[in-house]
Amino acid sequence: MSFLLSGGFGLQAQNSEIPSSVKDVETKVDSILFMMTLEEKVGQLVQYNGSWDLTGPASEMGNKEKEERLKKGLVGAMLNVLSVEATREAQKLVMENSRIKIPLIFGYDVIHGYKTIFPVPLGETASWDLEAMEKSARIAAIESVANGVNWTFSPMIDVSRDARWGRIMEGSGEDPYLTSLVAVAKVKGYQGDDLADSTTIAATAKHFAGYGFAEAGRDYNTVNVGKYELHNFILPPFKAAADAGVATFMNSFNTIDGTPATGSKMLQRDILKDDWNWNGFVVSDWGSITEMIYHGFAKDKKHAAEIALKAGSDMDMEGGAYEAGLLDLVEEGKIDENLIDDAVKRILRVKFKMGLFEDPYRYSNPELAEQISYEEHKEVARDIARKSIVLLKNEDDMLPIKSAVQNIAIIGPLAADKDTPIGNWRAQGEANSAVSVLEGIKAAAGKNVNISYA
Numbered sequence: 144m145s146f147l148l149s150g151g152f153g154l155q156a157q158n159s160e161i162p163s164s165v166k167d168v169e170t171k172v173d174s175i176l177f178m179m180t181l182e183e184k185v186g187q188l189v190q191y192n193g194s195w196d197l198t199g200p201a202s203e204m205g206n207k208e209k210e211e212r213l214k215k216g217l218v219g220a221m222l223n224v225l226s227v228e229a230t231r232e233a234q235k236l237v238m239e240n241s242r243i244k245i246p247l248i249f250g251y252d253v254i255h256g257y258k259t260i261f262p263v264p265l266g267e268t269a270s271w272d273l274e275a276m277e278k279s280a281r282i283a284a285i286e287s288v289a290n291g292v293n294w295t296f297s298p299m300i301d302v303s304r305d306a307r308w309g310r311i312m313e314g315s316g317e318d319p320y321l322t323s324l325v326a327v328a329k330v331k332g333y334q335g336d337d338l339a340d341s342t343t344i345a346a347t348a349k350h351f352a353g354y355g356f357a358e359a360g361r362d363y364n365t366v367n368v369g370k371y372e373l374h375n376f377i378l379p380p381f382k383a384a385a386d387a388g389v390a391t392f393m394n395s396f397n398t399i400d401g402t403p404a405t406g407s408k409m410l411q412r413d414i415l416k417d418d419w420n421w422n423g424f425v426v427s428d429w430g431s432i433t434e435m436i437y438h439g440f441a442k443d444k445k446h447a448a449e450i451a452l453k454a455g456s457d458m459d460m461e462g463g464a465y466e467a468g469l470l471d472l473v474e475e476g477k478i479d480e481n482l483i484d485d486a487v488k489r490i491l492r493v494k495f496k497m498g499l500f501e502d503p504y505r506y507s508n509p510e511l512a513e514q515i516s517y518e519e520h521k522e523v524a525r526d527i528a529r530k531s532i533v534l535l536k537n538e539d540d541m542l543p544i545k546s547a548v549q550n551i552a553i554i555g556p557l558a559a560d561k562d563t564p565i566g567n568w569r570a571q572g573e574a575n576s577a578v579s580v581l582e583g584i585k586a587a588a589g590k591n592v593n594i595s596y597a
Contacts, residue, residue, distance in 0.1 A: 168492060168495045168496065169492075171495055171500070172488050172491045172492050172495060173488075175243065175245065175491055176484060176487055176488060176491065178243055179243060179487070181470060181473060181480065181483070182217065182470060183216055183217065183242070183243060183245075184480075184483050184484065184487045185217070185465055185466060185469045185470060185483065186212065186215070186216055186217030186218055186219060186466070187219035187245065187486075187487045187490050187491070188219060188452075188457060188458050188459055188465045188469070188483070188486055188487065188490070189212075189217065189218050189219055189220075189458070189459055189465055189466050190218070190219060190220040190221065190222060190250070190426065190458050190459065190460045190461065191209050191212075191218055191220075191221050191222075191461065192221070192222055192223050192461050193209075193221045193222065193223050193224035193229070193233060193249075210236060212466075213233065213236040213237055213240075213241075213247075214236050214237070214240035214241060215240070215241060215242075216237055216240075216241025216242055216243055216244070216245060217466070218237070218247065219245075219247070219248075219458060219490055220247055220248045220249070220250060220294070220426075220458060220490075221233060221247055221248075221249055221250070222249070222250040222251060222296075222460065222461075223251060224249050224291065225251065225290060225291065225292065225571070226290055226291050227289075227290060227291040227506075227507040227508060227509050227511075227512070228291075228507075228509075229291060230247075230249050230291030230292075230506065230507045231291070231504055231507035233247060233249075234246060234247055234503050234504060234507065237503075238503050244503075245491070245494070245500075246494060246499035246500065246503035247503075248293055248294050248345065248493070248494060248497065248499065249291060249292050249293055249294060249506070250292070250294040250295070250296060250347075250426075251287065251292045251294070251295060251296070251570065252295070252296050252297070252568055252570065253283050253284075253287050253292065253295040253296075253297055253344070253570050254295075254296075254297050254299070254313055254568040254569075254570065255267065255279070255283075255566060255568065255569070256279065256282070256283050256286070256524070256569070256570060256572060257283050257286035257287045257290065257292070257570045257571055258286050258290075258517065258520075258570070258571045258572060258573075259282060259283075259286060259517060259520035259521055259523075259524050259572075260524065260565050260566070260569050260570075260572035260576075261279040261282075261283075261524050261527055261528070262524075262527060262528050262531045262566070263312045263313070263566040263567070263568075264298070264299065264312070264313055264314060264315055264325075265311055265312050265313070265314060265315065265316060266312075266528075266531045266566075267279065267527060267531050268315040268316055268321065268322075268325055269531050269532075269533050270527065270530035270531040271321075272527070272530050273324055273325070273328040274328075275526070275527045275530055276325055276328045276329060276332070276527075277328040277329070277331050277332040278332065278523060278527075279332065279523070279524070279527055280297075280298075280328070280329045280331075280332025280333045280346075281332040281333075281335070282520050282523060282524075283295070283332075283333070283570075284332065284333045284334075284335075284342065284343055284344045285342050285511075285515065286515060286517075286520070287344050288341060288342055288343070288344060288506050288508075288511065289508075289511040289512040289514075289515055290512065290571070291506060291507050292344065292506070293344050293345065293497060293506040294344055294345040294347070294390075294391070295333055295344050295345070295346055295347060296347045296349060296393060297329065297333070297346060297347060297349075298315075298325065298326055298329035298330070298346065298347075298348065298349075298384070299313040299314050299349050299350065300314065300315065300322050300323075300325070300326045300348055300349070300380035300381060300384060301314050301349075301350055301352075301353075301354045301355035301377075301395075302314070302316075302317060302318070302319050302322055302355050302356075302376050302377060302380065303316075303317070303354075303355025303356065304317045304355075304356075305355075305356075305357075305359075305360040306360070307359065307360025307361075308355060308357060308360035308361075308362065309360075309362065310354075310355075310362065311355070312566060312567060313567075313568060314355060315380075319375070319376050319377075319379040319380055320379070322379075322380040323379050323380045323382075323383035324383075325380075326348065326380045326381075326383050326384040326387070326389075327383050327384070327386075327387045329346065330346045330348075330384055330387040330388065330389045331387065333345070333346040334346050334388065334389070334390065338390065338493075338496040338497045338498070339496065339497060339498035339501075341498070341505045341506060341508070341511075342511075345390035345391060345493060345497060346384075346389050346390055346391070347389070347390070347391045347392065347393050347426065348380075348381055348384035348385070348389045348391070348392050348393070349392070349393035349394075349395070349428070350393055350394065350395030350396070350397075350404070350428060351381055351392050351393065351394050351395060351404060351410060351411070351415065351425070352373070352377050352378060352381060352394075352395060352399065352404060352410055353366040353368060353373070353377050353395065353397055353399040353404060354366075354395040354396070354397050354404075355377075356368055356372070356377065356397075357397055362396075363396040363397060363434075364397060365397065365398050366397045366398060366399045366400070367399075367400060368399065368400070373399075378414070381415075382419060385415065385419045385421040386419075389423065390423050390424075390493050390496070390497075391423050391424055391425070391426055391493065392411075392415060392421075392423065392424075392425045392426070393425070393426050393427070393428055394407075394410070394411065394425055394426075394427055394428060394431060394456055395428060395431070396428055396431050396434055398438055398440075402440070403431070403434070403435045403438050403440050404431075405427055405428075405431040405432055405434070405435060405451055405454070405456055406435050406440060406441070406447075406450040406451055406454045406456075407454055408453065408454040408455060410454075410455075411425055411454050411455030411456060412454065412455040415455070416455055422489065422492060423489060423492070423493060424457040424458060424486065424489035424490045424492075424493060425455060425456050425457045425458070425489075426456075426457065426458040426460055427451065427456050427458065427459055427460045427462060428460065429460050429461050430460065430461050430462045431460070431462065432444075432447050432448065432451045432456060432459050432462035432464040432465070433447055433462040433463065433464050434462075435447045435450060435451070444462075444463060444464040444467045444468055445464070445467060445468030445471065445472065446468075447462070447464045447468075448464040448465050448467065448468035448469055448472065449468065449472050449477055449478060451464065451465075452465070452469065452472075452478060452482055452483070452486065453478070453482065457486035457489050457490060458486070458490065469483065544588075548592065549591070549592060549593060550592070550593045550595065551584065551588060551592055551593070551594050551595070552595045552596075552597070553580065553581055553584060553594060553595070553596045553597075554596075554597050557580070558579065558580045558581045558596060559579050559580075559581045559582075559596065560577075560579055560580075561575040561576065561577045561578070561579045561582075562574055562575045562577065563577075564577040564579070564580075565577050581594070581596055
């Protein structure tokens with residue numbers, strides 16, 4: 144105990160200008176770290192998928208093996224565990240069986256709404272309404288925590304200028320300044336003023352970095368940019384998110400000038416953690432640590448784990464590399480345990496800020512769902528959709544349609560589509576729940592207008 148106290152007093156003496164609340168968190172983080180074995184530390188750096196709602200290749204590890212690791216406290220986070228009942232059960236496995244009882248965090252791709260679906264981010268950005276964007280993130284946060292999720296892998300703030308890249312729908316377009324403003328609005332909407340508020344969720348700035356500049360618009364592909372493009376077009380939105388206090392970053396699949404972003408010390412340690420002095424944690428994209436094998440950058444999982452951790456990638460999402468390699472790497476002297484300590488401290492820091500150590504089940508509250516008015520949220524979504532509509536051309540003032548018009552032809556394969564308008568990455572949005580263009584025009588035109596559809 145005297146060791147912990149002297150460490151705490153040392154922190155206070157050297158950082159007299161740091162707010163007391165921050166000092167308290169750092170002291171608690173150090174106290175937890177001091178009690179942990181190396182195996183438990185490595186466990187905090189591991190994230191597992193919890194359902195078959197996959198965003199990548201299926202895990203090599205079976206559910207029974209995952210459950211045993213949960214009971215031993217060897218998992219730091221999970222994703223795709225949906226519902227307050229499911230997250231409570233997973234949390235109980237840790238809290239009732241593990242030695243130190245460090246709570247899990249639960250992530251999910253809440254990109255443009257959880258149940259209430261808003262316009263895709265590219266469409267929403269076309270509204271130029273930052274207040275509306277913050278509001279949609281706030282609603283998404285409330286609906287997420289009502290269903291057990293407390294961490295979103297959003298906002299995606301990759302600047303991209305190639306329409307062939309399918310993930311442009313998930314970002315905010317070509318301009319780094321506008322994307323920076325959107326990043327701040329989204330972080331504020333998700334995280335509010337206090338992460339310990341049980342209606343807020345931790346946000347993730349992704350994908351760090353260069354993902355939107357993939358050659359030929361091909362996902363996961365090579366990125367070749369100079370320092371000018373990197374610092375003036377790619378990094379500004381991420382710097383804005385870091386300054387706004389975003390809890391986590393996610394690295395990207397692509398290489399950047401020959402080095403996989405997941406293994407880039409320049410990006411993750413030198414720029415993000417050192418130059419920007421950001422103190423959250425970096426999570427890999429799905430299996431992006433082991434993807435370095437396919438990039439020809441790592442020879443096996445163990446080598447990939449060494450590269451990623453040294454580069455500053457703190458948590459391994461479904462890669463299976465950290466639990467497979469880090470213990471041996473420390474014993475062999477290839478990894479300094481201080482690097483693992485730094486990664487663990489970053490993860491514990493976020494968990495303390497979220498209030499999980501005070502109440503591990505604070506995001507598994509079934510009463511919260513009963514307080515949500517989904518109809519009100521739907522009205523907000525409609526309002527934001529109206530603001531996002533862009534009229535490219537109105538030849539001969541065709542719109543608004545004159546009252547004298549008696550016949551309207553609606554032509555095209557998407558006109559009667561009730562699913563596509565919801566967009567991709569629709570979380571728990573209900574399939575085929577949109578009002579189709581055909582339905583909408585029929586309702587607006589009334590019975591006296593003949594509608595022809597092909």
